[in-house]
Amino acid sequence: VSAHPPTPPRSHAPEHASTGTYLKIAAVLCVVTALEFAVIYIRQLTPILTPLLIVMSVGKFALVVMYFMHLRYDARPLTLLFVAPLVLAIGIALALMTLPGDFLLFRR
Amino acid sequence: LSIRSIEPAVAVGGGHGHPSLQYHFDTLEQQKEASTLGMWLFLVTEIMFFGGLFTTYIVYRSSWPREFMAASSTLDWKLGAFNTAVLILSSLTMALSIWAAQVNRRKQVVLYLVATMILGLVFLGVKAVEYADKFEHHHVPGPEFVWSEGAHAEPLEGPQSEAPPLEDDFAKHVQVFFSLYFIMTGLHAVHMICGIGVLAFLLVPSWKGRYNSAYHNPLECTGLYWHFVDIVWIVIFTVVYLIP
DSSP states (O other), X not given: OOXXXXXXXXXXXXXXXXXXXXXXXXXXXXXXXXXXXXXXXXXXXXXXXXXXXXXXXXXXXXXXXXXXXXXXXSOHHHHHHHHXXXXXXXXXXXXXTTTTSOOOTTOO | OOGGGGOGGGTTSOTTSOTTOOTTOSSHHHHHHHHHHHHHHHHHHHHHXXXXXXXXXXXXXXXXXXXXXXXXXXXXXXXXXXXXXXXXXXXXXXXXXXXXXXXXXXXXXXXXXXXXXXXXXXXXXXXXXHHHHHHHTTOSSSTTOOOOSOSOOOXXXXXXXXXXXXXXXXXXHHHHHHHHHHHHHHHHHHHHHHHHHHHHHHHHXXXXXXXXXXXXXXXXXXXXXXXXXXXXXXXXXIIIIIOO
């Protein structure tokens, strides 16, 4: 057995996004974070603030999972493996929100 | 299992090809698929773990919206936003370290790993500043807890606006918010510390050039974990810091 790893092959098929895509995704994520910060100060958006923040958060979540965690490029079963319990967890949370008798998430 | 697969001579890789190929796999590709699937299964258990915490928070927030609104307003969302940007950048450097391994750039692998660790430490430092502020204002649940701000949250519309809670109850419910705040952010910080530890563990083999285009499973799996910790924070930031 050799003490050193063998010389790696020079060419290898890309499995993930390119570095350019990574940089763009990181920039978009930072911009959305800044928007989340900004909308809090816009009084006209107060009635829809909570759903707006949730939509932006879900967008950021999806971008990280699709590109940084490269689910977009991986086999479908892995996506199913990740999304199924996520849907289950969200469903349970929504169902339990009815416990107090009011559905208050979107109300201020 | 075949008899060949349990022979001691091939027990520590290298028996049939690449030195990093473990004895119970036939090819590096098969090994990579198995480890990736295992990592995703682990992340599924993490979803259920953090899912329980988020559910608890949401249920209590639905029950006591005034108290949670008042308590949430004491959090510094500027620091939260800064930490979100720091974690996003750390996810970028983590992804770039994997890319560097794929294109056989050994020094860049190490450089990006170190950058990821530094950004992780910056996140923890900011978190420590936030925690120090909570201790200073006696907002840590327990016998020393003090809620001097009073029940002054904005009035709500609908049934929740009726019968304002007593001052004592208000403080108790605010304490529940801070309990959940410390549990959620604390467990997230523990995950960050574990991630930084694993990154430190990967530095030496990275420097030795063990991770390259042919083999970089440990980097891939650590990257998945690190990005998952990032998305957990993205949700915490929105749910705990931003939603009024």
